[in-house]
Amino acid sequence: NAGVTQTPKFQVLKTGQSMTLQCAQDMNHEYMSWYRQDPGMGLRLIHYSVGAGITDQGEVPNGYNVSRSTTEDFPLRLLSAAPSQTSVYFCASRGLAGVLGEQFFGPGTRLTVL
Amino acid sequence: AQKVTQAQTEISVVEKEDVTLDCVYETRDTTYYLFWYKQPPSGELVFLIRRNSFDEQNEISGRYSWNFQKSTSSFNFTITASQVVDSAVYFCALSEIYAGGTSYGKLTFGQGTILTVHP
Numbered sequence: 001n002a003g004v005t006q007t008p009k010f011q012v013l014k015t016g017q018s019m020t021l022q023c024a025q026d027m028n029h030e031y032m033s034w035y036r037q038d039p040g041m042g043l044r045l046i047h048y049s050v051g052a053g054i055t056d057q058g059e060v061p062n063g064y065n066v067s068r069s070t071t072e073d074f075p076l077r078l079l080s081a082a083p084s085q086t087s088v089y090f091c092a093s094r095g096l097a098g099v100l101g102e103q104f105f106g107p108g109t110r111l112t113v114l
Numbered sequence: 115a116q117k118v119t120q121a122q123t124e125i126s127v128v129e130k131e132d133v134t135l136d137c138v139y140e141t142r143d144t145t146y147y148l149f150w151y152k153q154p155p156s157g158e159l160v161f162l163i164r165r166n167s168f169d170e171q172n173e174i175s176g177r178y179s180w181n182f183q184k185s186t187s188s189f190n191f192t193i194t195a196s197q198v199v200d201s202a203v204y205f206c207a208l209s210e211i212y213a214g215g216t217s218y219g220k221l222t223f224g225q226g227t228i229l230t231v232h233p
Contacts (some may be wrong), residue, residue, distance in 0.1 A: 033220070040123070042205055042223035058220065090159065103221065106161040 001026050001060045006106035013081040021109050023077040023091030029104075031094050032074040036060065036087040043090060049074055060110050067079075081113045116141045118208050120224035126219045128232050129194055134189045137206030143167075146188045148182065149207040149221065160206075165189060167211075196231045203228050 033048035045058030049068040065077040091106040117140040150162040206224040
């Protein structure tokens with residue numbers, strides 16, 4: 001199993017550009033989520049999904065869109081990038097059955113918006 | 115709303131010293147999960163421990179130990195005989211437990227503690 005994969009690892013955008021951060025998992029996990037990590041603020045939840053076709057907002061959803069057409073993939077879209085979106089982005093997944101187990105995180109995408 | 119506070123922004127110790135990382139949380143839920151994650155300089159997030167709110171037993175795993183005190187809403191993490199490889203950012207996190215005993219795993223993180231262990 002590859003676990004949770006994220007592409008790209010690094011990205012530089014200009015203000016106003018759009019892009020999609022890719023996230024995929026091969027563990028058949030229902031739950032997937034996106035976090036952003038900023039210095040001194042820990043990780044904050046952007047959006048999450050409890051299954052294909054179901055998404056909801058987290059703590060900091062503004063400026064980001066998500067969709068979940070398959071169990072495996074959960075892309076994060078920035079429609080018009082802003083310097084405030086410069087951050088490290090982590091995707092995570094876990095199964096829903098039973099007691100909460102380990103949440104698996106991807107390796108992260110470091111995004112810089114100029 | 116949930117909140118996790120890690121009072122220490124940075125800690126610097128010399129190898130072999132013991133070090134405790136503090137974590138205090140706020141939640142209205144009566145049942146919840148608490149976590150610690152390690153983020154080494156390479157950047158990935160490494161799961162260390164999960165604790166249920168209804169289990170206040172302390173846990174020890176090698177040089178790591180965790181002290182959970184529900185009365186003070188604290189979940190502190192101690193590294194005994196620290197090593198240079200322990201240098202990392204450590205995050206404490208909290209997750210609700212929904213009816214039925216499951217959780218969607220929405221995590222509320224503390225701001226992190228940067229631990230530097232000098233040789």
